[in-house]
Amino acid sequence: MYKHFFKRILDIAFAFIALIILSPIFLILSLALFFLNKDTPFYFQQRPGKNEKIFKIIKFKSMTDKKGPDGKLLPDEERVTRFGDFIRKYSLDEIPQLLNILSGDMSLIGPRPLRVQYLPYYTETEKIRHTIRPGVTGWAQVSGRNSLGWDEKLALDVEYVEKMNWLLDFKIFFKTIKKVFNASDVNINETIIDLNDHRNNVQNN
Secondary structure, X not given: OHHHHHHHHHHHHHHHHHHHHHHHHHHHHHHHHHHHHOOOOEEEEEEEOHHHOEEEEEEEOOEOOOEOOXXXXXXXXXXXXXXXXXXXXXXXXXXXHHHHHHHOOOEEEOOOOOOHHHHHHOOOOHHHHHHOOOEEEOOOOOOOOOOOOHHHHHXXXXXXXXXXXXXXXXXXXXXXXXHHHXXXXXXXXXXXXXXXXXXXXXXXX
């Protein structure tokens, strides 16, 4: 009952209330990023959701679109602004995903939606992570920062789907709040190493 009904009701209630409470911060960040980046304050990227349905995730844009002499975007570390680094540190760039929750594409708690190009690299067991809505935060994100490898993170995602209940969700929620305020040991953003690179390395070894 929780998985198929109450979880969605709680998601909608939380996202609606959070947007109202955070609306001043939402507006300030939007204006600041618009002037700092001289561009849209939002970042959109396609991600696989429930049943691998593709949707556009919304974040505050923490990087510029600076390109090198070859016309290609510079590495991420060269495009992240000081302000962008700040909003990433405290996970403020994730606030617009409340809109993804209201639209039904995401849940507050669930496996993080990774990039579309990773889809061919999941094992049959790991694909279980796509049988529910992806989350703004999840079991893997509060279980360790970049110390966790891809296999461990995906295993935690599968474990969450199999054990999902209201008690586990509350545990993840409060651990996320605590770690965000401490600005430590929480990894909502993806790691630098791509999943496909990891899979290729495993196959070659």
